[in-house]
Amino acid sequence: MADKITRREALKGLLFAGMGIATGGMLLKSQGAAARPATPSAPWKEAPEGSKIDTRTWDKIGETLGMLGLGCMRLPTKSGGGGGFGRNQPLDQEAVNAMVDYAIAHGINYFDTAPAYGESEVVTGKALSRHPRSSFKIATKISNMNGRPTLEAGKQMFETSLKNLQVDYVDFLLLHNLQNMSGFNTRFRSNGLFDWILEQKAKGRIKHLGFSFHGTNDDLPGLVDLYDWDFVQIQLNYADWKDMSAGWGGNSGTTSSEFLYNYLVGKGIPVLVMEPVKGGALANVSDGVASVMRERHPDLTPAANALTFVGSLPGVMVTLSGMSNMEQLKENVSIFTDFKPFDESDMAFMHNVADLYKSKGQIPCTACSYCMPCPAGVDIPGNFKIFNSASDALLTSDVDRKDVVDKRKAFLKLYTAQDKAVRADACVGCNACLSKCPQHISIPQHMERIRTLAAKI
Ligand code: SF4
Ligand code: SF4
Numbered sequence: 087m088a089d090k091i092t093r094r095e096a097l098k099g100l101l102f103a104g105m106g107i108a109t110g111g112m113l114l115k116s117q118g119a120a121a122r123p124a125t126p127s128a129p130w131k132e133a134p135e136g137s138k139i140d141t142r143t144w145d146k147i148g149e150t151l152g153m154l155g156l157g158c159m160r161l162p163t164k165s166g167g168g169g170g171f172g173r174n175q176p177l178d179q180e181a182v183n184a185m186v187d188y189a190i191a192h193g194i195n196y197f198d199t200a201p202a203y204g205e206s207e208v209v210t211g212k213a214l215s216r217h218p219r220s221s222f223k224i225a226t227k228i229s230n231m232n233g234r235p236t237l238e239a240g241k242q243m244f245e246t247s248l249k250n251l252q253v254d255y256v257d258f259l260l261l262h263n264l265q266n267m268s269g270f271n272t273r274f275r276s277n278g279l280f281d282w283i284l285e286q287k288a289k290g291r292i293k294h295l296g297f298s299f300h301g302t303n304d305d306l307p308g309l310v311d312l313y314d315w316d317f318v319q320i321q322l323n324y325a326d327w328k329d330m331s332a333g334w335g336g337n338s339g340t341t342s343s344e345f346l347y348n349y350l351v352g353k354g355i356p357v358l359v360m361e362p363v364k365g366g367a368l369a370n371v372s373d374g375v376a377s378v379m380r381e382r383h384p385d386l387t388p389a390a391n392a393l394t395f396v397g398s399l400p401g402v403m404v405t406l407s408g409m410s411n412m413e414q415l416k417e418n419v420s421i422f423t424d425f426k427p428f429d430e431s432d433m434a435f436m437h438n439v440a441d442l443y444k445s446k447g448q449i450p451c452t453a454c455s456y457c458m459p460c461p462a463g464v465d466i467p468g469n470f471k472i473f474n475s476a477s478d479a480l481l482t483s484d485v486d487r488k489d490v491v492d493k494r495k496a497f498l499k500l501y502t503a504q505d506k507a508v509r510a511d512a513c514v515g516c517n518a519c520l521s522k523c524p525q526h527i528s529i530p531q532h533m534e535r536i537r538t539l540a541a542k543i
Contacts, residue, residue, distance in 0.1 A: 130390060130420045138193030139422040144356050144403055147294050147316050149257075151223065153397055154422040155196035156189050156415070157360070157408035158210045159203045159454070177209045185415050186213035192419045195222050196404045199251070200262055201243050202229035207250035215252045224251055225258035227298065228283070230273050240279040244286065259283070259292040260319060263456070263524060265301040267308050298360065300524035302340040306349055317403060319358035320346040321452075321524075323368060324395040324436040325443050326361075330450065330525065351401035359396050359405045365452025365467075368392040368443075372478060375443050382435055389414075390421050395436045398427035447481040448474045449532055450525050457519040457529060465508035466519060466529055472500045473536050480539050498543045501536075510536040 133139075143150040162181040186197070197214060199206045207226060214222050226247045230240050248254060261280075264270055274280040286292050294316035299306060310318065321330070322343040330341040350357050363369050369389035371379075379391050386394065396405045405422075409415045428436065451470035460466055473480065479493030501509065513533035523529060 130385070130387065130417050132416050133192055133420045133423040137423050139419055140425040141193065142403065146354065146356060149223070151404050152193045152195050152422070153405060153425060154194055154418055155198055155404040155406040156185070156194050157406040158197060158199040158206045160408035160410045161206055161209060162410050175204065177205045179209055179212060182209050183213045183216065185409065185412055186210070188412065188415060190217055190221055192423070194419070196225065197222055198225040198406050200227040200229050201247055202227070202231070202262065207247055211251035211253070219253065223257035224253060225260065226251065226256050227260040227262035228279070229262040231263055235273050235277060235279070237277045237279050237282060240277065241282060255291045255293060257293045258317065259295055261297040263300050264297045264309055266305040270309060270312070296358070299346065303342060303345040304340065306346055310350070310353055310355065315355055317356040317358050318350050319360055320350070321361040322347055322357070322359045322396055322402070323362050323364050323392055325364055325368060325440045327437065327440060347399065347401060356403035357401050359402050361452050362396040362405050362407060363389050363392045364450070365454060367448065367452065367474065371443060372446050375439060375446065378442060379439060387417065389417065391436065393418060393421050394426070394428055395433065397422060397425055398433065446478045448477045449527060451527060452525060454524065456524055457522045461516060461518055462512050462514045463507045464510065464512050464533065465504065468504065468508060469510045469533065469536055472497060475500065494543050498540060501540050510540070513537070
């Protein structure tokens, strides 16, 4: 915990205390936190050359970090679009170099990757190796999620990460995708890997140790009590604040960003945030949701609303956004340059937006691809994305309304434009994907419903 706290943070603590949002005393200081102006302006402007994003300083780990981190799971691929978990599409090194250069020039110093993100470690390592080691912090993970991982395999994974990243230490190491104690025991305790990781930390090859969490509210405290973690990474966004079930499928009210955040802050543990835009879903909300946000903040895109919500929480160490192109990076940098936090009424407004978003019945898929590849060839996140583009029209009983008819037709067009082999129709219900989804989505059940809906239209 920090041993001092600025007056502004104390005031903010009082402000958010009334909303059930803990601030802790971890944050020593942050820069650039004036109130967001009410005056409408252009959606967003590129941050001026030479400007830097705002920073926060963390006494517990002795680091000053930019408020925005570059998530390297969805880096640009050679074929366009972003890469993903377990996907081995070749990445576009030149595009990544340009993004890394822009990020560092604008004060981003936190880069997050993992062995499980295809070529990400290698390409990120090459891009970063062109910069002084002191200008960036690298975070990678032990992604030993398959079968019963051995000590040797875990060691090799870490050594390969160092090689790929062209570094002799990592600043932040995460036990990847911890869900519960049983997973920790199997993957890290019983094989001796956790003891080995602690030895590497003592040798200085790992500066800070934490884990990324995908379990329920009940699972977090036991894992937190295992060790004096330097940080913990959680899924946090306005739609998941009260309940991660977020509509049609997903958890059943047992996980909420609010609980996870407040629990960690209460324990004095810096919070790293993943999925602030829910895998892009909160950047592409329905017209109804977007117009409500636009009315209140004409100068903010839906993605900017989502990122500002997260950045306004003072216990958040870094907001990680998985970016796939320069445009996304520039917009995100503009948000965190001279950052304007939401006030209490803005935060309350975002809780109402979350209710509206959930009423559209979207499947809470973050397009992370942890469930892929499907042995039957189904493009699971692809089908969910198409469903979500028309979820309200697909789930309403008012099927004769013109806008509903149009949306359902548009859904069918997108659905049938996919190769037959990757459509929901191809699902054979083998359940191989079920345990892999960190959002705990009932994937086969939803494939069946999408297939039925498409057949009916
Ligand atoms: S249940 Fe369906 S979507 Fe899931 S892995 Fe099996 S075939 Fe693929
Ligand atoms: S279904 Fe689950 S695992 Fe698959 S992409 Fe969506 S969120 Fe990720």
